[in-house]
Amino acid sequence: MKEWDSFDTITKGKGMWLIDSKGNKMLDGVASMWCNVWGHSNPQLVKAITNQSKKLQHSSMFNLTNEPAEKLAERLVKISQGMYKVFYSDNGSTAMEIAIKLALQYWKNIGDKKKTEIATLKNGYHGDTFGAMSVGFVPEFFGKFKKQLFSTIQFSVPNKYRIPKGFTFLDYQNYCLENIENKFSKNNNIAAFVMESGAQVAGGVMIYPKGFQKKISQLCKKYDVLFVLDEIATGFGRLGSMIQYEEQKSIPDIVAYGKMLTGGYLTMAATLTNKKIYDSYLGEFNDWKHLFHGHTYTGNPIAAAVANENLKMYKKNNLIKKIQKTSKIFEKFYQEISEIDIVGDIRHKGMLMGIELVTNKKKKTPIHPKKSINKILFEEGKKNGIYLRTLGNIVMLVPPLAISEKDLDLLINRTIKTIQTAKSMLV
Numbered sequence: 001m002k003e004w005d006s007f008d009t010i011t012k013g014k015g016m017w018l019i020d021s022k023g024n025k026m027l028d029g030v031a032s033m034w035c036n037v038w039g040h041s042n043p044q045l046v047k048a049i050t051n052q053s054k055k056l057q058h059s060s061m062f063n064l065t066n067e068p069a070e071k072l073a074e075r076l077v078k079i080s081q082g083m084y085k086v087f088y089s090d091n092g093s094t095a096m097e098i099a100i101k102l103a104l105q106y107w108k109n110i111g112d113k114k115k116t117e118i119a120t121l122k123n124g125y126h127g128d129t130f131g132a133m134s135v136g137f138v139p140e141f142f143g144k145f146k147k148q149l150f151s152t153i154q155f156s157v158p159n160k161y162r163i164p165k166g167f168t169f170l171d172y173q174n175y176c177l178e179n180i181e182n183k184f185s186k187n188n189n190i191a192a193f194v195m196e197s198g199a200q201v202a203g204g205v206m207i208y209p210k211g212f213q214k215k216i217s218q219l220c221k222k223y224d225v226l227f228v229l230d231e232i233a234t235g236f237g238r239l240g241s242m243i244q245y246e247e248q249k250s251i252p253d254i255v256a257y258g259k260m261l262t263g264g265y266l267t268m269a270a271t272l273t274n275k276k277i278y279d280s281y282l283g284e285f286n287d288w289k290h291l292f293h294g295h296t297y298t299g300n301p302i303a304a305a306v307a308n309e310n311l312k313m314y315k316k317n318n319l320i321k322k323i324q325k326t327s328k329i330f331e332k333f334y335q336e337i338s339e340i341d342i343v344g345d346i347r348h349k350g351m352l353m354g355i356e357l358v359t360n361k362k363k364k365t366p367i368h369p370k371k372s373i374n375k376i377l378f379e380e381g382k383k384n385g386i387y388l389r390t391l392g393n394i395v396m397l398v399p400p401l402a403i404s405e406k407d408l409d410l411l412i413n414r415t416i417k418t419i420q421t422a423k424s425m426l427v
């Protein structure tokens, strides 16, 4: 904390740029925490917010509903193959808490008392609340709370850059999947398998190999384990497809969306379930099968209105196609980035790139300077007019999804320059 004794105050956002109180401009390289879609101050999104704010600012979803939230639920179900109903919350962590509770209670609702355990992937991340920390346990972030967290069954994720000795990448992938199947075949108490869809983002941009997620979904079906996906960071185009689980051919029982849902303008998240889960909650009052969960701002009409506008714009502007094209710019820089002598690995998919920094390319030793890498690269990036936020030794590039080729080119160029000039402070 001592490193952060003063902050720049952002007073304006315009397009892909953030502007501080002194008039300095920074290209938003992290989409304001991975959520911005169209850039800042987009007139259509702002209009959706203003229009709705004149009509109804907030009304509870307890006993009632509201028009924008209803419309949004219809839209979300329509684009989410296999999903049937929507449960709103106000951030990704709570959307995951709801997903976990829905999955655990499902088994109780249908009279199965044994299925109480959660399986998950090592190094996943699902948010900072206690349930989310338990399921997405990143030791560096949450080690201090370990005693208070519930235990989960964790499985390894194949990482092409760090394959254990004696394995090929494919062998190791199969080994990871076999471990899951072995456990599933011996343990009938697993209620759900929870994982990020398509890639682990906070865990270091680990993009799953082809077929990995699909196979897990198949194992879940085979062994009667609910399959729960977190698309909060990876859905809505971040990895180049609207719904990542469709691309991965792995329809879940429960899925959570957040971040990009409102274009990155207001706080809202959604947990969707299939009919099987929903129906299990349809008891008489005295059956106590309903879910005791709700947040004050659940289904907020202004957030829902901007989310509706955002989704309309995805369609109208053919955003997913645009992302697929623009994101090719990243590939142009693969060689140049990997030639930097502190870059060990580059991982990229869609509008997401992770650049792993190491002190020794051969030994793959992660960089570990005295000051935080984040602080060093943030300050250096600022000098180059870009906003960067690294996670551990991974430089993350997570730009607003509608970024132009020109701006993306600029962002990557300036990132390269930033890593180069920060090098002497990092090693």
Ligand SMILES: Cc1ncc(COP(=O)(O)O)c(C=O)c1O
Pocket (backbone or CB within 6 Å): 091, 092, 093, 094, 096, 125, 126, 127, 128, 196, 201, 202, 230, 231, 232, 233, 234, 258, 259
């Ligand atoms: C995959 C994933 N799930 C959940 C969350 C938590 O979302 P929030 O920060 O909105 O609580 C995040 C946040 O980065 C995330 O990346």
